[in-house]
Amino acid sequence: xxxxxxxxxxxxxxxxxxxxxxxxxxxxxxxxxxxxxxxxxxxxxxxxxxxxxxxxxxxxxxxxxxxxxxxxxxxxxxxxxxxxxxxxxxxxxxxxxxxxxxxxxxxxxxxxxxxxxxxxxxxxxxxxxxxxxxxxxxxxxxxxxxxxxxxxxxxxxxxxxxxxxxxxxxxxxxxxxxxxxxxxxxxxxxxxxxxxxxxxxxxxxxxxxxxxxxxxxxxxxxxxxxxxxxxxxxxxxxxxxxxxxxxxxxxxxxxxxxxxxxxxxxxxxxxxxxxxxxxxxxxxxxxxxxxxxxxxxxxxxxxxxxxxxxxxxxxxxxxxxxxxxxxxxxxxxxxxxxxxxxxxxxxxxxxxxxxxxxxxxxxxxxxxxxxxxxxxxxxxxxxxxxxxxxxxxxxxxxxxxxxxxxxxxxxxxxxxxxxxxxxxxxxxxxxxxxxxxxxxxxxxxxxxxxxxxxxxxxxxxxxxxxxxxxxxxxxxxxxxxxxxxx
Numbered sequence: 320x321x322x323x324x325x326x327x328x329x330x331x332x333x334x335x336x337x338x339x340x341x342x343x344x345x346x347x348x349x350x351x352x353x354x355x356x357x358x359x360x361x362x363x364x365x366x367x368x369x370x371x372x373x374x375x376x377x378x379x380x381x382x383x384x385x386x387x388x389x390x391x392x393x394x395x396x397x398x399x400x401x402x403x404x405x406x407x408x409x410x411x412x413x414x415x416x417x418x419x420x421x422x423x424x425x426x427x428x429x430x431x432x433x434x435x436x437x438x439x440x441x442x443x444x445x446x447x448x449x450x451x452x453x454x455x456x457x458x459x460x461x462x463x464x465x466x467x468x469x470x471x472x473x474x475x476x477x478x479x480x481x482x483x484x485x486x487x488x489x490x491x492x493x494x495x496x497x498x499x500x501x502x503x504x505x506x507x508x509x510x511x512x513x514x515x516x517x518x519x520x521x522x523x524x525x526x527x528x529x530x531x532x533x534x535x536x537x538x539x540x541x542x543x544x545x546x547x548x549x550x551x552x553x554x555x556x557x558x559x560x561x562x563x564x565x566x567x568x569x570x571x572x573x574x575x576x577x578x579x580x581x582x583x584x585x586x587x588x589x590x591x592x593x594x595x596x597x598x599x600x601x602x603x604x605x606x607x608x609x610x611x612x613x614x615x616x617x618x619x620x621x622x623x624x625x626x627x628x629x630x631x632x633x634x635x636x637x638x639x640x641x642x643x644x645x646x647x648x649x650x651x652x653x654x655x656x657x658x659x660x661x662x663x664x665x666x667x668x669x670x671x672x673x674x675x676x677x678x679x680x681x682x683x684x685x686x687x688x689x690x691x692x693x694x695x696x697x698x699x700x701x702x703x704x705x706x707x708x709x710x711x712x713x714x715x716x717x718x719x720x721x722x723x724x725x726x727x728x729x730x731x732x733x734x735x736x737x738x739x740x741x742x743x744x745x746x747x748x749x750x751x752x753x754x755x756x757x758x759x760x761x762x763x764x765x766x767x768x769x770x771x772x773x774x775x776x777x778x779x780x781x782x783x784x785x786x787x788x789x790x791x792x793x794x795x796x797x798x799x800x801x802x803x804x805x
Contacts, residue, residue, distance in 0.1 A: 331568060335422045335440035339542030339578060340394045341551045342415065344512050346435050347391050348453060349414045350406050351508040354635040357609060357628045358388040358511055359616030361642070362398040365677050366739045368716045369432055374400045383682025384674060386616055392518040394541070396436055403435045411435070417503035418449045437544050447553055447562030454538075454555040457509030458599045506605035507631030513538040513555060513599060522583045536598040537590055541578025548572040552582035557596045561589050607632050612640040614672045622670025646671045649696055660699035676713035680741040691743055710786045711743035714778070717792040724795045725771065736794070740765040740780050752779040 350356045361384040367374065374396045381397065390398035403411060411434060412427040422440050423430075430438045516538030539554035550565035565581035567573075575581060609630045612623035617640035619625045630636055647666045649656050656666055673692055674682055683689040694700070716739045717723060725734045740749055740761075748762045753769055754776050761767060765780075773796040779789040 331564070332443045334568075335442055336549045336564065336566065337437045337544030338439055338441045338446070339437040339544045339549060339551055340396070340399070340435075341441070341446055341540060341542030341553060341578075342435055342439070343391055343394065343399050344453070344516055344540055345415060345418060345449065346399065346402055346406065346411055347387060347515065348504055348508045348512040349411060350387075350402060351511055352505050352631055352634055353406065353410075354630075354637070355406060356387045356402070357611060357616050357630055357636055358515060359386045359611065359628055360636075361385065361615045361617075362387050362390055363401045363678055364390070364395060364398050365681060365741075366715050367397055367401065368721075369400065369404065370722065372400075372432060374432075374436060381681045382685050383678040383680065384615075388515045388518070391515050392520070394519075399435050400432050403432055408432065408434055414503055415439075415449075418452055420445050420449060437542070443562050443564040446551065447560055450540075450553045450555055450562065451560035453504065453509045453512060454557075454560055454599075456504050456506055457513045457602075458557065459506060459602055459605075505631045505633060506602045507607075507629070508634070510599060510602050510605070511629060511631070516540055516555070521587065522579055535590070535595055537587075539583075539586065541583055543577045543579075546572040547574055547576040550576050550578040550581040552578050552586040554586050554590055556590065556593065557599050559590070559593050561586055561593075563589075605632050606630065609636060612643060612672075615640055615642045617641065620670075623672070642672055642674055643670050644673060645669070646692065648693065652696060653693055654696040654699075655693050656696050656699045660696065676711055676743050677715045677741040679743060680745070710788060711747075712749065712780055712782055712786045712788045713741050714780060714788045714790050715739040715741055717778070717790050719790045719792075721790070721792045722795055723771075723792055735768040736771050737766055737768045738778055740767075740788070742782060744782075747782050749780045749782055752781070753777075755779070 347356075351358070356362070364376070364382040364385050366381060376395050376397055382395075385393075385395065385398055387398070387402065389395075390402075408431060409427045412423060412430070416423055420439075420441055422442060422445060427434070432438075517536050519539055519541075521537075521539075535556065537554045537556055539552065542551035543549070548566055548570050552563045552565075554561050563582040563586045565578075565585070566576060606629045608627045610619045610625050611617060611628045612619050613626045614623065616628065617638055618636070620640045620643050622645065623640060623643045646669055647656050647658075647661075648654065648669060649661065649665075650667045671690070671692060673679075674689075679689070679691065683691065716737075723736055725736050738751075742749060742765065745763070748760055749765050750760045751758050751767045751769075753771065758769060759767060769778075771794050773794050775791060775793050777789055777791050779787060781787040
């Protein structure tokens with residue numbers, strides 16, 4: 320069993336291994352402190368490519384947009400990459416080092432956006448130490464350099480068939496402190512992160528922990544490296560931080576070697592043998608209430624249904640909701656109108672939750688309550704400046720100015736670039752043009768694989784009403800891709 324093997328070869332605790340998703344909570348915490356998100360802020364979950372890098376979720380599904388807290392609890396990869404792109408690789412890299420990660424020996428650009436998905440290597444010692452640092456701060460210590468620090472090796476026979484010598488890191492004794500002075504993470508951000516990690520679904524019988532009155536709160540996260548070479552699980556209680564790595568010393572991958580399948584059961588076997596303790600109390604002095612729109616978690620704007628969210632006290636999340644706008648309706652038909660086709664006194668007005676077309680096309684498959692914008696009344700459609708300004712068509716890939724490298728396939732044939740689009744109307748047909756040359760049409764699923772020569776090009780999509788979107792992009796010649804970074 321990997322755990323027993325680790326105990327008999329303790330040097331593996333300090334051997335760098337691919338981190339998988341185990342660093343996602345650190346990004347979540349850092350962005351809370353930076354005022355870039357709140358726990359319920361929507362982040363994109365759509366087909367995405369970043370300089371040739373195309374992240375995918377474990378279930379190969381897209382949800383359009385998800386709250387940041389949900390994305391963390393479900394360990395969704397695409398939202399995590401969008402979040403890192405917004406925050407910045409360099410800033411996250413510096414934060415990880417400040418929290419105690421000692422294995423980042425390459426420049427930030429070498430890791431790129433994969434930094435949050437296993438592109439970096441970490442040791443079990445460092446990873447567990449960083450989670451312990453988050454727990455110490457979230458528990459109110461304020462600085463990982465303060466408070467009790469004692470790495471204990473509990474001698475005696477462990478139950479459940481595990482080998483003697485169970486390691487119990489309350490705080491890793493010689494784990495690198497997050498800072499000699501001011502902690503790089505606030506108490507409020509740390510506590511909110513720990514709260515989000517309680518929502519991570521547990522394996523097996525542990526999934527019903529909330530049903531039982533004595534169910535213990537554990538903030539925890541798993542990670543699985545590319546090729547199933549490493550399985551991680553780290554859990555935090557109010558007193559203990561437990562880290563588990565499962566894998567082979569040789570680095571051999573196996574299908575069953577996952578964080579949830581191999582490491583998580585060991586984690587909870589250990590946690591359930593530790594004495595229980597009340598969860599971290601909410602640090603009221605380190606949090607503040609923010610009024611947000613219930614549907615997207617951004618600062619409340621006039622007309623949206625509101626709720627209250629917690630934010631770190633000194634963060635400055637000020638972005639108003641970009642997804643709520645006032646629409647003018649014909650009361651009798653429910654269709655949209657405007658001042659050029661209807662008098663103001665004859666209109667009704669409503670604040671509407673509207674996602675961008677690309678996000679909306681996936682979001683409404685998961686949220687039956689989502690209401691797409693009504694169409695314009697026939698006599699208003701042609702004269703609406705808003706209709707042309709807010710096109711229902713969106714190109715998901717490429718972004719404007721994207722540089723694309725198209726690899727050679729097996730057999731030496733040049734591959735094709737796959738372009739993706741979305742339309743608010745699920746029944747719409749899109750017509751595709753490359754450099755003003757018609758190349759085909761799509762319906763339902765709007766993806767088009769094109770054979771594109773090196774150099775600059777323009778792709779254009781047009782629906783049957785004349786709405787369009789266009790992007791300029793460059794296809795790199797062979798050899799140029801070496802200079803690209805994600």
